[in-house]
Amino acid sequence: MAILAGNGYLCGTQIEAVIQLNNPSYVPQRWEGTLLFWATVLVAVLINTVVGQLLPPIEALMLVVHVLGFFAVLIPLVYVRLLPLQGFRQGELNYCRWRLKKLLPMMFLRSSPMAGHGQLKACPSSLV
Numbered sequence: 001m002a003i004l005a006g007n008g009y010l011c012g013t014q015i016e017a018v019i020q021l022n023n024p025s026y027v028p029q030r031w032e033g034t035l036l037f038w039a040t041v042l043v044a045v046l047i048n049t050v051v052g053q054l055l056p057p058i059e060a061l062m063l064v065v066h067v068l069g070f071f072a073v074l075i076p077l078v079y080v081r082l083l084p085l086q087g088f089r090q091g092e093l094n095y096c097r098w099r100l101k102k103l104l105p106m107m108f109l110r111s112s113p114m115a116g117h118g119q120l121k122a123c124p125s126s127l128v
Helices: 002-022 030-049 052-082 090-096 100-110
Strands: none
Touching (some): 002 030, 030 052
16 A cells, blocks of 8 residues: 555656646645646556556556667766766766765655665665
8 A cells, every 4th residue: 555655646746847847837736746646546546457458568568668768868878978078077076976875765765665675785886
């Protein structure tokens, strides 16, 4: 139940954030967040119960979307990493580096509990 509520809240707030990015004059109200929460939970329940016959094609489509999204994020990251770092001082580079010990607790607050399991052991010691 907690994961259902957490994921519904997360999806609702992400939808609100997209609305705020596209419409700077938008001021979110509390009832809108609650409505988006219930809408995302209702869509999840309907897909898993009523549209159960279409679940395999929907999952295949989501697999394709995630694989394409992975490469859509990875390619620009690698390209930017290979560019020469002109105009940066060492202090700016250290300031921009993400500190995983400070980032992971915030990730646990906004996602399912196993999202960052084991991440600190897998990262290089220069990033920790």
